[in-house]
Amino acid sequence: xxxxxxxxxxILSAHGVPVPRGKVADTAEKxxxxxxxxxxxxxxxxxIHAGGRGKGGGVRxxxxxxxxxxxxxxxxxMQLVTHQTGPEGQTVKRVLVEEGxxxxxxxxxxxxxxxxxxxxxxxxxxxxxxxxxxxxxxxxELILKEALExxxxxxxxxxxxxxxxxxxxxxxxxxAVKFMLSLYxxxxxxxxxxxxxxxxxxxxxxxxxxxxxxxxxDDNALYRHRGIRELxxxxxxxxxxxxxxxxxxxxxxxxxxxxxxxNGAGLAMATMDIIxxxxxSPANFLDVGGGAxxxxxxxxxxIILSDSNVKAVLINIFGGIMRxxxxxxxVVDAAKSMQxxxxxxxxxxxxxxEQGQEIxxxxxxxxxxxxxxxxxxxxVVRLASRSRA
Amino acid sequence: xSILVDQDTRLVVQGITGREGTFHxxxxxxxxxxxxxxxxxxxxxxxxxxxxxxxxMDQACRETGGNASAIFVPPAVxxxxxxxxxxxxxxxxxxxxxxxxxxxxxRVRQFMAGKKSxxxxxxxPGIISPGKCKIGIMPGAIHREGTVGVISRSGTLTYEAxxxxxxxxxxxxxxxxxxxxxxxxxxxxxxxxxxKDDPGTEAIVLIGEIGxxxxxxxxRYVQAHLSKPVVGFIAGQTAPPGRRMGHxxxxxxxxxxxxxxxxxxxxxxxxxxxxxxxDIGETTxxxxxx
Numbered sequence: 001x002x003x004x005x006x007x008x009x010x011i012l013s014a015h016g017v018p019v020p021r022g023k024v025a026d027t028a029e030k031x032x033x034x035x036x037x038x039x040x041x042x043x044x045x046x047x048i049h050a051g052g053r054g055k056g057g058g059v060r061x062x063x064x065x066x067x068x069x070x071x072x073x074x075x076x077x078m079q080l081v082t083h084q085t086g087p088e089g090q091t092v093k094r095v096l097v098e099e100g101x102x103x104x105x106x107x108x109x110x111x112x113x114x115x116x117x118x119x120x121x122x123x124x125x126x127x128x129x130x131x132x133x134x135x136x137x138x139x140x141e142l143i144l145k146e147a148l149e150x151x152x153x154x155x156x157x158x159x160x161x162x163x164x165x166x167x168x169x170x171x172x173x174x175x176a177v178k179f180m181l182s183l184y185x186x187x188x189x190x191x192x193x194x195x196x197x198x199x200x201x202x203x204x205x206x207x208x209x210x211x212x213x214x215x216x217x218d219d220n221a222l223y224r225h226r227g228i229r230e231l232x233x234x235x236x237x238x239x240x241x242x243x244x245x246x247x248x249x250x251x252x253x254x255x256x257x258x259x260x261x262x263n264g265a266g267l268a269m270a271t272m273d274i275i276x277x278x279x280x281s282p283a284n285f286l287d288v289g290g291g292a293x294x295x296x297x298x299x300x301x302x303i304i305l306s307d308s309n310v311k312a313v314l315i316n317i318f319g320g321i322m323r324x325x326x327x328x329x330x331v332v333d334a335a336k337s338m339q340x341x342x343x344x345x346x347x348x349x350x351x352x353x354e355q356g357q358e359i360x361x362x363x364x365x366x367x368x369x370x371x372x373x374x375x376x377x378x379x380v381v382r383l384a385s386r387s388r389a
Numbered sequence: 390x391s392i393l394v395d396q397d398t399r400l401v402v403q404g405i406t407g408r409e410g411t412f413h414x415x416x417x418x419x420x421x422x423x424x425x426x427x428x429x430x431x432x433x434x435x436x437x438x439x440x441x442x443x444x445x446m447d448q449a450c451r452e453t454g455g456n457a458s459a460i461f462v463p464p465a466v467x468x469x470x471x472x473x474x475x476x477x478x479x480x481x482x483x484x485x486x487x488x489x490x491x492x493x494x495x496r497v498r499q500f501m502a503g504k505k506s507x508x509x510x511x512x513x514p515g516i517i518s519p520g521k522c523k524i525g526i527m528p529g530a531i532h533r534e535g536t537v538g539v540i541s542r543s544g545t546l547t548y549e550a551x552x553x554x555x556x557x558x559x560x561x562x563x564x565x566x567x568x569x570x571x572x573x574x575x576x577x578x579x580x581x582x583x584x585k586d587d588p589g590t591e592a593i594v595l596i597g598e599i600g601x602x603x604x605x606x607x608x609r610y611v612q613a614h615l616s617k618p619v620v621g622f623i624a625g626q627t628a629p630p631g632r633r634m635g636h637x638x639x640x641x642x643x644x645x646x647x648x649x650x651x652x653x654x655x656x657x658x659x660x661x662x663x664x665x666x667x668d669i670g671e672t673t674x675x676x677x678x679x
Contacts, residue, residue: 084631113491115571115601115638118498135642150492150499191492220464220637221490250635254627265569266543266598267634270666273648276627277665285628287635318545318552320528328632346572351526351553373549374667 001217003231004047006096008213016185017179017197019210022098029070036065041100044071046092049236051202052082053212058092061100061303068097093235101209106199107166108132108143109180111187113194120148122184124162128199154184172206179208190228191221226311240303247299249288256281257311258384259304259342261297263288271316274373280381283310288317301334305342312343312384314376328356332363343368343383349374391518391563392538392580393481393507394457398522401446401455401499402427403462403470406437410461412527413485414438415457420529422522425453446477457516459524460484467511471574474507477602482574483524484510491637494572501574508574512636514544514566525566527551535560537673538584540577541596542569542603544640546624546666550596553670559677562590567600577607585615592618594673595660596597599625600646605654612658618676621660622669623648638640662676 021038024047025031035042046058053059058080060066072095079089114121121190125143126133136143145166146158158178163176179200187195194216201211223228234242244251250265254272257279262268265287272282284307289298293325297315304313318326327348335344347370348356360369368383370376394399400417405427415438418424426441426449426556443449458474460467460483467486474482482643487513501508509516515525519532531548533555541547547566554561565580567573577595584590593615597604604623611619626648628634630641641647655662663672 011569044474051539112494113571115603116606118495118572120492120495150496188492191490193491220488223465223491225492252632252634254629264543264545265639266546266596267549269598269634269639270546270549272628273624273626274666277562282627285634316557320545320547320548321526349549351530372667374665
């Protein structure tokens with residue numbers, strides 16, 4: 001799960017990480033009041049989940065409360081387009097108004113999971129304020145890494161190693177160590193999957209601040225963090241994906257015209273792939289889960305067909321232990337109750353396959369029965385391109 | 390021959406009295422797996438579906454000679470169940486549970502260091518040596534005894550691949566679902582090493598997906614250490630970056646973990662890559678009879 005910058009900063013601040021003074025506003029008037037309170041130069045930052053906000057015009061300076069109001073007025077409600085939002089952009093509903101700080105240098109700090117080592121890894125770099133992926137690709141030696149022992153977490157000596165590795169002025173090392181230890185505490189306490197401070201700011205006055213902050217959380221651990229669950233902002237997510245999640249369906253919208261309904265994530269990805277190989281383009285990823293009951297199939301149809309780009313649907317269910325006749329009945333019941341207007345191709349596999357196919361054929365619905373993934377993909381792509389014509 | 394589980398495997402099921410635990414225990418027994426006991430804390434001393442139930446893994450293994458465990462407990466308590474199984478000294482722990490927090494699994498990995506148990510999963514379909522032993526939720530009937538080892542990160546896609554093999558008369562020595570989570574007990578390289586040393590395995594099918602670098606490590610291991618032919622497939626060639634495709638591990642981030650890169654390296658390392666999921670069986674048939 002992702003959260004906004006201002007929420008991440010509240011969490012960090014509660015764990016002792018220094019962040020610039022600031023508050024969030026949802027109106028330009030409120031932004032002016034905050035700027036007035038802060039005094040002096042302020043930064044007005046659009047709050048959307050996507051990165052790259054500065055380049056898209058979502059981060060601007062203001063020299064007075066009045067200017068802060070003007071700037072906030074132009075940012076609030078705008079469709080902010082960044083390299084992470086897609087071409088349609090994301091509506092800005094809140095801005096963070098922060099004190100402006102004088103930059104001496106920018107660094108990078110990050111905490112992530114190293115899958116291969118099975119450990120949490122703490123990263124630091126002198127190359128702050130730029131895309132860290134680019135630093136990793138071009139000058140990997142400029143990213144310092146410390147693997148953390150489970151149970152111990154970040155130890156003070158590791159933090160010192162990183163701090164001195166950054167070539168910070170020696171007198172700043174204690175503050176940097178404290179900063180890093182606090183950041184790690186926030187990461188662990190919240191079951192985060194990623195925490196990034198980019199940039200970590202060294203001001204002209206010689207203080208360290210988290211100028212920007214990003215925290216992602218482990219969805220599997222949200223059950224034990226009620227406060228974090230409540231930070232979820234569904235406005236930042238695709239409404240269809242939110243609706244799907246409420247039905248226990250795993251759905252991701254794509255831009256093709258062949259809807260997919262599959263059980264299992266791996267098979268769902270493979271189904272998208274084979275549609276592409278057959279010359280079509282998948283409209284979505286959808287994992288109905290192991291059950292594939294009539295109700296789940298109905299819910300899945302509802303989600304897939306509310307995407308108006310969908311011209312045909314492929315149902316690919318590998319029954320496994322579940323019997324095909326039961327899956328087939330589920331599909332037929334769901335299809336009958338919904339007045340489907342797009343052609344449907346069904347591919348079933350598993351026990352009682354013949355009975356399952358019989359049920360589909362006898363249903364008097366215009367379902368196309370396929371055998372095997374290749375056949376299914378070819379049939380659905382043909383139907384999708386025909387109905388477009 | 391086979392790896393990790395066979396006719397001598399004596400299985401204890403953790404969470405045997407739950408709905409999933411009960412259903413799949415019966416399915417495993419029907420396949421021929423020797424289920425010798427179950428564990429549900431507080432229900433020790435009872436008998437469930439003809440299987441004796443114990444309060445702890447330690448007790449269950451001492452009294453039944455159990456040497457493997459299958460875990461069907463809820464995610465909040467699954468990490469503890471894995472550690473309990475490892476502590477009891479069983480050879481193989483198969484964790485089916487989906488949704489275990491990542492930091493819990495990191496602690497489990499640490500706990501396991503230096504201990505003899507091998508963990509498969511979590512969030513996996515399990516392991517099967519056709520004709521001998523099935524520990525997991527996969528449909529037994531699609532498998533067939535033979536000499537091809539199968540390693541996969543997913544569930545139903547593995548069934549798809551196995552079915553393509555079996556329908557061409559190609560049997561399997563052992564099929565392992567290693568799981569779709571970021572932190573797992575047995576990775577591709579671990580499984581490849583086991584198949585390399587198994588005289589009953591002639592060829593290997595490796596089914597990966599986008600995200601992480603496990604497939605890259607596997608490809609390099611194949612090139613450096615394996616003389617047996619390996620067929621590869623990567624799911625998610627059409628997946629967009631930054632989106633988690635169902636599995637917590639299946640996400641392209643920071644330019645890493647793309648299908649294209651994985652396929653390129655697999656081919657470079659001498660794997661036979663099936664581009665289409667429908668060609669996994671055919672590609673395997675081709676390398677077995679050149």
